[in-house]
Amino acid sequence: EKAEANPGGAAASNHVLIFPCPLQGHVNAMLKLAELLALSDLHVTFLNSDYIHYRLMTFSDLQTRIPATYPKFQFKTISDGLPPQHPRSGDKTIEMLNSFTSHCKTHLREILVSDDVLSENCKKPRVNCIIGDGMLGSLTADIGDELGMPVIHFRTISASCFWANFSLPKFYESGQLPIRGEEDMDRILGDLEGMENLVRCRDLPSFCRESERDESNGSLSTLIFETQQSLRARALILNTFEDLEGPVLSHIRLRFPKAYTLGPLHAHLNSRISKASKTTSSKQSSTTTNTLWEVDRSCMTWLDAQPPKSVLYVSFGSIAWISRQQLLEIWHGLVNSNKRFLWVIRPDMVVGKDADGDTPVELLEGTKERGFMVGWAPQEEVLAHQAVAGFMTHSGWNSTLESIVAGVPMICWPFFGDQQINSRFVSHVWKLGMDMKDVSDRKVLEKMINDLMVDNREEFTKSTDEIANLAMKAVREGGSSYSNLDTLIEYIKSTSE
Ligand code: UDP
Numbered sequence: 001e002k003a004e005a006n007p008g009g010a011a012a013s014n015h016v017l018i019f020p021c022p023l024q025g026h027v028n029a030m031l032k033l034a035e036l037l038a039l040s041d042l043h044v045t046f047l048n049s050d051y052i053h054y055r056l057m058t059f060s061d062l063q064t065r066i067p068a069t070y071p072k073f074q075f076k077t078i079s080d081g082l083p084p085q086h087p088r089s090g091d092k093t094i095e096m097l098n099s100f101t102s103h104c105k106t107h108l109r110e111i112l113v114s115d116d117v118l119s120e121n122c123k124k125p126r127v128n129c130i131i132g133d134g135m136l137g138s139l140t141a142d143i144g145d146e147l148g149m150p151v152i153h154f155r156t157i158s159a160s161c162f163w164a165n166f167s168l169p170k171f172y173e174s175g176q177l178p179i180r181g182e183e184d185m186d187r188i189l190g191d192l193e194g195m196e197n198l199v200r201c202r203d204l205p206s207f208c209r210e211s212e213r214d215e216s217n218g219s220l221s222t223l224i225f226e227t228q229q230s231l232r233a234r235a236l237i238l239n240t241f242e243d244l245e246g247p248v249l250s251h252i253r254l255r256f257p258k259a260y261t262l263g264p265l266h267a268h269l270n271s272r273i274s275k276a277s278k279t280t281s282s283k284q285s286s287t288t289t290n291t292l293w294e295v296d297r298s299c300m301t302w303l304d305a306q307p308p309k310s311v312l313y314v315s316f317g318s319i320a321w322i323s324r325q326q327l328l329e330i331w332h333g334l335v336n337s338n339k340r341f342l343w344v345i346r347p348d349m350v351v352g353k354d355a356d357g358d359t360p361v362e363l364l365e366g367t368k369e370r371g372f373m374v375g376w377a378p379q380e381e382v383l384a385h386q387a388v389a390g391f392m393t394h395s396g397w398n399s400t401l402e403s404i405v406a407g408v409p410m411i412c413w414p415f416f417g418d419q420q421i422n423s424r425f426v427s428h429v430w431k432l433g434m435d436m437k438d439v440s441d442r443k444v445l446e447k448m449i450n451d452l453m454v455d456n457r458e459e460f461t462k463s464t465d466e467i468a469n470l471a472m473k474a475v476r477e478g479g480s481s482y483s484n485l486d487t488l489i490e491y492i493k494s495t496s497e
Contacts, residue, residue, distance in 0.1 A: 014493050015043035015125045019108065019140060020154075021133040022049040022080060022100055023093070024292050024318035025398045027056070029156045029239050030133065031290045032265040038070035038274055040489050043124050046073070047093070047111065048454035049080040049100060051088060052404070055292040057176040062290065072124070078107035088140035090321045090348035094219075105139055111134040112147055128496035131237065134162075137229030145232075150495040153233040155461035157397050159261070160195060160419035160425055162238065163252055164204060166194055177201075179209045185438075194248035202438060203424040206416045230256065235491065239263035240483050241400065241474035244430070244467070258491070260484045261474075266380060268475040268485070275477070293376035299342055302372045306340055306387040311339045312449055313382050313408075315344035320415040321351045326440045330392075330413075333445025335366030339453055342382065343373045384409050390433075390452045392445075395419040400426060409433045411448050413440070431463045 016037055020030035031046065038044045048056070053075060057063045066073050080096060081103035082088065088096040112127060129150070132140025144151035155162050171177040176189055185202040192199050205218040206212045230236055235258035242249065242261055253259050263266060289295070303311065314334065316322070322330075328351050334341045367373065379399070382388060383406035393399045395414040400422050403410050410433030412423030420437065429433035436450050452460065469471035475482040 014496055015045065015127045015129075016492060017045045017047060017112070017127045017130045018154075019047045019130060019132045019136070021135045021156075022052045022096070025396055026133055026135065026156045028290045028291070028398055029265055030131075030154060031062075032269045032313060033131070033154065033237065033262065034073070035269055036262070036265070036272060036485060037489065037492075038073040039269075039276060040071070042489065042492065043072040044070070044074070045076055045127065045412070047076045047108070049104075050077045051082070051084075052292060053077040053078055056290065060289050060291050074124075076111060078104055080104075087348065090319070091351050092100070093319050094208065101136060101139065104136075105143065108139070108143055109146070112143065112149070122346045129492050132233075134230050134233075134236070135226060136302045137226040137233070140233040141229050142377075149233075150234045152237060152492075153230045154239075155230070156239060157418040158400070158422055158425065159238050159240045159248045159252055159259075161205075161397070161421045162227070163194060163248050164421055165223060166190060166230075166252075166255070168204075168208070168224050168227075170420070177204075177208055177333070179204070181210065192339075193251040198428060199421065199424065203420050205418065205420060212412055212416075213485070234258065235260060235488070237262060239265050239397065241471060242478075243474060243480070244404075245469040256379070260488045260490070262481045262485050264405050264471050264475065264481075266398075266402060267354045267471060268403045268481055271472075271482075276410065280486075283361050284463065285473040289378060289380070291376070291378075294378055295378050296374040297378060299372055299374045299377050300381065300385070303342065303382065303385045303387045309389040309453075311340045311342055311385075311387045312337075312390045312392055312411075312453065313342050313377075313388050314392040315377065315379060315399065316349065316413070316415070317396040317399055318346070320394045321349055323352045324350055324354045328360070329440045329442050330445060331359075331363050331367075332442035334371065335363055336442060336446045337449035338370070339449055340370045340387075341372075342377070342388075343371065344377050344379075345373055345375065347375055378443050380406075389457075391451075395422040397422060401471075404430075404432065404464075404467055405471050407461075407464040409438055409452055409457075410466050411445070411452055413437075430467055431460070432467060433460065 018030055018034045020026045034044050034046050080100040082096060082099050130140050130144055130151045131154050132151055134155040137153055140151050171189060179201040185203050188197055189199050206224055236256045238259060238261050240261050240263045276414055380402055383402050388408055391403045391408045392411040392413060395412045397418055410426055412426050412433060412435045412438055414420045414423040423435040423437055426432045436444060436448060473479050476482060
């Protein structure tokens with residue numbers, strides 16, 4: 001028998017609990033959604049791990065900005081079960097996720113059923129809807145069933161990647177997967193609706209490669225299982241927009257009739273904040289940052305001193321890690337291209353026994369002349385800077401959307417998960433850049449940089465401008481993402497009636 005979520009049938013409430021996976025890209029996107037809902041006057045509780053919350057409050061402006069802007073927004077935290085000194089990032093990320101998922105169910109339930117935590121002496125209404133990260137799909141679906149509370153899943157990946165992941169069982173059943181070796185890599189997958197003749201085995205999540213299989217194949221089965229769990233949710237939220245992924249979305253909606261596209265969320269939030277500040281004459285900045293790392297702003301001063309459209313920005317997101325050999329190969333490619341570059345090298349990014357080896361003199365010299373390196377950059381601002389002409393990216397979905405909105409073409413060097421399919425779409429569907437997938441070679445990179453920034457620059461500019469305009473149209477009043485947010489809010493309100 002299900003427990004009562006709203007014992008005594010209290011008056012209709014509009015209080016959403018938002019529960020992200022404790023990773024930078026997920027927290028970033030779900031916080032943007034949380035702010036959008038709070039701007040629309042819903043009560044919002046954002047539930048984070050202690051560790052992520054501490055970093056957010058230390059390195060972002062949220063500690064002051066949220067209470068000053070949204071009286072109905074509160075943060076709550078739960079433990080990820082790890083000791084304070086655990087690194088939790090880079091190649092230790094999976095360990096952190098395993099610990100978090102095994103700990104958080106009990107805490108989440110406790111928070112949802114406890115009166116004093118969420119209703120704060122009855123000043124706030126009870127939570128009437130959970131928006132859970134679809135990567136932890138079963139957890140929120142189970143809790144929702146148990147408490148009789150509606151659950152909506154938010155996927156922080158592209159619609160195309162979600163659909164490809166959802167279709168994986170079909171490919172295993174028909175024998176098209178697994179990917180046994182190099183000989184399979186360029187084989188196109190048949191019957192992937194909405195992406196016909198496009199997706200090769202090498203464009204699927206790297207878990208599908210036998211070479212990356214862990215002992216129990218745990219990562220792959222978790223990916224398949226959690227993706228299917230979204231069928232149990234009442235609705236699905238995707239950080240994308242109709243003009244970008246329309247064909248795939250129409251297939252997704254055959255299985256998920258309530259699929260709301262609200263993206264690009266960062267642009268959507270910025271646009272709604274500036275609209276709200278015009279009507280209320282409030283002074284809130286229209287660029288918000290949700291960073292978990294200390295931002296080094298010296299790169300903005302360096303960018304100010306560079307000529308327009310002259311710099312390649314290089315960043316591999318918050319998790320990806322590389323070997324020293326890969327670092328040097330990329331570094332040679334950057335220096336040999338003779339272009340200026342701004343490179344984010346996180347302190348935990350280079351791993352392996354030789355992570356701190358000597359650096360060849362020509363690389364140090366080349367960097368002194370034309371390069372700049374930081375541990376973490378204000379990425380949205382960097383991409384919007386007039387000196388930036390290209391982005392070498394790991395093709396994380398947030399980075400891809402940020403580049404799309406800024407109209408910056410990309411060189412994609414994907415690592416894992418959704419990045420493989422994003423880079424395929426960037427290069428072959430949207431024509432916004434080139435895909436260096438599965439290659440790390442200084443000569444290939446040098447040529448790609450010159451193609452992107454010199455030889456094919458005009459062609460890329462045409463497509464990046466066009467798609468950036470479509471992205472902005474989607475989030476302005478009357479656009480698809482703008483209208484979908486209003487519909488979602490009505491839907492959330494209807495769940496409390
Ligand atoms: N990011 C940033 N500064 C950096 C590198 C990354 O602010 O120096 C932000 C970036 O803007 C994006 C997020 O970190 O919002 C990375 O998310 P993404 O989905 O691209 O990749 P992930 O880190 O999840 O692999």
